[in-house]
Amino acid sequence: MTDMVRQATGADLRVAARVLGLAFETYPWTRWSIPDVDYEQRLERLQYLYLGHALTHGLVLVDEQLRSVAAFLRPDAPKPGPDMQIEVLELLGSRATALIDLSLPQPKGPAWTLATVGVDPAHQGKGLGTAVASEGLTRIDREAGAVVLETSDERNVRLYGRLGFLVTDTTVIPGGPTVHSMSRAPR
Numbered sequence: 001m002t003d004m005v006r007q008a009t010g011a012d013l014r015v016a017a018r019v020l021g022l023a024f025e026t027y028p029w030t031r032w033s034i035p036d037v038d039y040e041q042r043l044e045r046l047q048y049l050y051l052g053h054a055l056t057h058g059l060v061l062v063d064e065q066l067r068s069v070a071a072f073l074r075p076d077a078p079k080p081g082p083d084m085q086i087e088v089l090e091l092l093g094s095r096a097t098a099l100i101d102l103s104l105p106q107p108k109g110p111a112w113t114l115a116t117v118g119v120d121p122a123h124q125g126k127g128l129g130t131a132v133a134s135e136g137l138t139r140i141d142r143e144a145g146a147v148v149l150e151t152s153d154e155r156n157v158r159l160y161g162r163l164g165f166l167v168t169d170t171t172v173i174p175g176g177p178t179v180h181s182m183s184r185a186p187r
Contacts, residue, residue: 005135008051008060008069016062016069017048023118028177029152035093042091047116049088053080054115059139061132068119068128072136075110075145098176104150105169105181111146133163141187148184152177160184 008016021044024030034042050071054060057077061070080088089096107113114136119129140147149165151157157167157180165182172178 004064005061005132006064008055008062010052010055012060012062012066013048013051013055015066016051016060017044019066019069019120020044020047020051020116020118022121023124025121027153029150029179032152032173032176033092033095033099035095037093042093046088046091049080049084050115053077053084058112058115059136061136063128063132067123068117068132070117070129070132070136071115072140072147073113073115075112077113102173104171104179107146107148107183109146111148111183112140114147114149130159130163137163137184137187144186146183146186149182150179151182152179156180157182 021040024043024047025040030043031039034046051060051069054071054073054077058071058073060072062068079085092099114133117129117133119126137147147165148168149160151160160182163184164187165184167180168183169181170178171181
């Protein structure tokens, strides 16, 4: 299935952000971190911003029909610039303070970050998410890079486990989701 996976372009980002918006509509982290008012629009815009950052400072992969997307950030990726940070804070609205105050475990040493994987709900269960994630991991393996991620969905823990990730920490956020930090050693 990797023959249907390719590097995303800037022209793909709007559709890819829409796919992620649909895929994360009920995801525990986004439901907790994004205000309910205009939730879908905020979520899609946040996805678009972060995909653009990953396209510049990492790797964004999609399937040929733009039904799935995975974004990875390089170990040395800078934080988003001030303009993006301001827009993100505006989109997070009343939830921004809770996120700024939150402390999650950090990777032990340099590592790529699997920032997101999502599949259009109409096409889930067909292996598309695994295909884009696996292709990214294969490319990172050529650099012998470790990869870390965070997930707040128990089903994802099993999926990522099949891709070689192990849970390294679990953080229970009071009034929020449980976040599983996971890592995958270089191959």
